[in-house]
Amino acid sequence: MYICPICREKLKLSDRSYRCRNRHCFDISAKGYVxxxxxxxxxxxxxGDDKLMLRSRTDFLDSGAYAPLADRLCGLMGELVKNxxxxxxxxxxxxxxxxxxxxxxxxxxACICGxxxxxxxxxxxxSRAKAAGCRNIWIAAASAxxxxxxxxxxxxxxxxxxxxxxxxxxxxxxxxxxxIVVSPTEKHLFGLKALLYDEPYENKPNHYSLRCFELExxxxxxxxxxxxxxxxxxxxxxxxxxxxxxxxxAKARLAGCAPLETExxxxxQVYRKKL
Numbered sequence: 001m002y003i004c005p006i007c008r009e010k011l012k013l014s015d016r017s018y019r020c021r022n023r024h025c026f027d028i029s030a031k032g033y034v035x036x037x038x039x040x041x042x043x044x045x046x047x048g049d050d051k052l053m054l055r056s057r058t059d060f061l062d063s064g065a066y067a068p069l070a071d072r073l074c075g076l077m078g079e080l081v082k083n084x085x086x087x088x089x090x091x092x093x094x095x096x097x098x099x100x101x102x103x104x105x106x107x108x109x110a111c112i113c114g115x116x117x118x119x120x121x122x123x124x125x126x127s128r129a130k131a132a133g134c135r136n137i138w139i140a141a142a143s144a145x146x147x148x149x150x151x152x153x154x155x156x157x158x159x160x161x162x163x164x165x166x167x168x169x170x171x172x173x174x175x176x177x178x179x180i181v182v183s184p185t186e187k188h189l190f191g192l193k194a195l196l197y198d199e200p201y202e203n204k205p206n207h208y209s210l211r212c213f214e215l216e217x218x219x220x221x222x223x224x225x226x227x228x229x230x231x232x233x234x235x236x237x238x239x240x241x242x243x244x245x246x247x248x249x250a251k252a253r254l255a256g257c258a259p260l261e262t263e264x265x266x267x268x269q270v271y272r273k274k275l
Contacts, residue, residue, distance in 0.1 A: 001088075001111075001113070001138065001149070001153070002018055002034070002036065002140065002148045002149065003020075003148055003149060003150050004020040004022070004024050004026075004148075004180070005037070005038050005142070005146060005148055006020075006022075006024050006038065006130075007020060007022045007024060009021055009022055009024075010150065011026070011148075015262040017026040018034055020189055023167045024139050029092070029123065029126075030126045031122075031126045032126035032127070032129075032130055032139065033119075033122040033123055033125070033139040033140060033141060034139075034140050034141070035119060035122070035140070035141040036140045036141060036142045036148040036161070037117070037119070037141050037142060037143065037196060038146075038273075048134040050118075050120065051120050053238055053239055053243070054095070054096045054118070054120055054121055054124050055236075056234070056235040056236075056238035056239045057070040057095060057096050057098075057235075057238075057239040058096050058098070058124065058128075059231075059235045060232060060235040060236050060239055060264045061096075061098040062098075063232055063235075064079075065225050065227075065264070066098075066264065067237075068221060068223060068264075069182070069221060069227040069264075069266050070098070070099055070102040072221055072268065073099065073103070073158065073160075073180065073182070073268070074102055074103060074106035074107070075106075076157060076180065076268070076270070077089065077103060077106075077107065077158065077180065078106060078107060080156055080178045080180075080270070081107070081155055081156055084155050085109070086110065086111060086155045087107070087109070087110045087111070087155040087156065088111045088113065088153055088155050088156075089103065089107070089110050089111065089112050089113065089154065089155065089156045089157070089158065089218065090113045090114075090115060090149065090153075090154045090156070090157045090158070090172065091103065091112060091113065091114045091115065091158050091160075091170070092115050092144045092149070092157055092158065092159045092162055092163075092165075092227065093114060093115065093116065093117070093144055093159055093160070093161075093162025093163060094115060094121070094125050094139070094197065094220065095118075095121050095125070095126025095160075095162075096112035096121055096125055096128065097114060097121075097124060097126070097128040097129060097137075097139070098128070099158075099160055100112055100114040100125055100128075100129065100137060100139075100259045101125075101128050101129055101132045101134055101137065103158075103235055104129060104132070104134035104136050104137040105132060105134060107135060107136075109136075110132075110136060111136055111138070112136055112137045112138070113137075113138050113139075113140070113146065113149070113154075114129075114138070114140070115139075115140055115142045115147065115148075116138060116139070116140075116141060116142075117141070117142070117143055117144070118141070119141045121141075122140065122141040126139040130142055132163065141256075144159070144162065144163045144164075144165045144168060145163070145165045146168070146169055147165075147168045147169075147171070147172050149172045151171050151172065152171070152172070152173070152174045152175070153172050154172045154173050154174065154177060155172075155173075155174055155177055155178070156173075156177060156178045156179070156180065157169050157172065157173060157177070157178075157179045157180070158179075158180040158181075158182075159179070159180070159181050159182070160182040161178040161182060161183065161184070164181055164208045164210070166208070166209055166210050166211060166212055166213070167212075169210075169212075169213075170212035170213070170273055171211065171275075173273045174273070175273060175275050176272060176273060176275060177272070177273045178216070178270055178271065178272055178273075179210075179213055179270070179272075179273070180269070180270055180271075181208065181265055181268075181269045181271065182267070182268055182269075183205075183206045183266070183267050183269075184203045184265060184266065184267070185220055185222060185265030185267050186202040186203050186204075186205075186265065187202060187203075187205065187222070187263045187265050188203055188239045188263060188264060188265035188266070189236070189240065189262055189263065189264070190202065190262065190263050191224075191260060191261055191262030191263055192227075192233070192237065192260065192262045193242070195253055195254070195257055196237075196242065196250045196251070196253055196254075197246075197250060205267075210271055212273060212274055213271035213272060213273055213274060214271065214272055214274055215269060215270075215271055216270045216271060217269070217270040218267070218268070218269045218270070219267075219268050220265065220266070220268070221264075221265075221266045221268060222263065222264065222265045223258055223263075223264055223268070224261055224262065224264070225261070225262065225264055226259050226260065226261050226262075227257070227260040227261075227262065228257055228258060228259055230254060230255060230256065230257060230258045232258065233254050233258055233260055234254055234255050234262050237251075239252060
């Protein structure tokens, strides 16, 4: 399944370690994930989401506020791979594993491979999969721009609020394989931003240079939900990019804000790899 991030040779699992023929070795951690990050161009110990953001993300997602998105993605992915006996699906930028586990529970015949830049996130995702009893999930710490899979390995790749890599997704997908990209719509979390900022702004659309893909389907999933407690509002805020860009004065507005109604808006795009 995996290839060596150093020499790109096939990795084979032996006991609790992955080894290639050039004797590069990667141990499976006590949490159950394998670290396939290299130090080239980055510091893996500081990469990705920190523990605070992961804890907040977990608590918020477990509240069910984004369950409609998870439900739709599971249904959509199920339709895309329904004629494949044992599909290989990569969840690129899987975070703490909420959507990964939902996919694993929904598609029991699939091999779900979660990839996360943050080692804390990979550990959390692996623990979540284990707690859910999903034996069809494998988690690795790796970059979306250096996926540890051979060419043509995957039937589908999904990227939810994560970096998108045309070259790597095209490399690991089979001919005609599908890519699902989820990004925020204009009004996503506008109610929360209206509380925090004097002049709230709408989200700008994301533009991806997916020259190896053609857009096959696009839909919007939009609804409102209520942040019932200050903690839930704080958890949502801490898992967004706004957390590190907002003044202390603005953050203080979260205290006593609940119940607060805000929008959820997701643009779901399905691409097919060009033949």
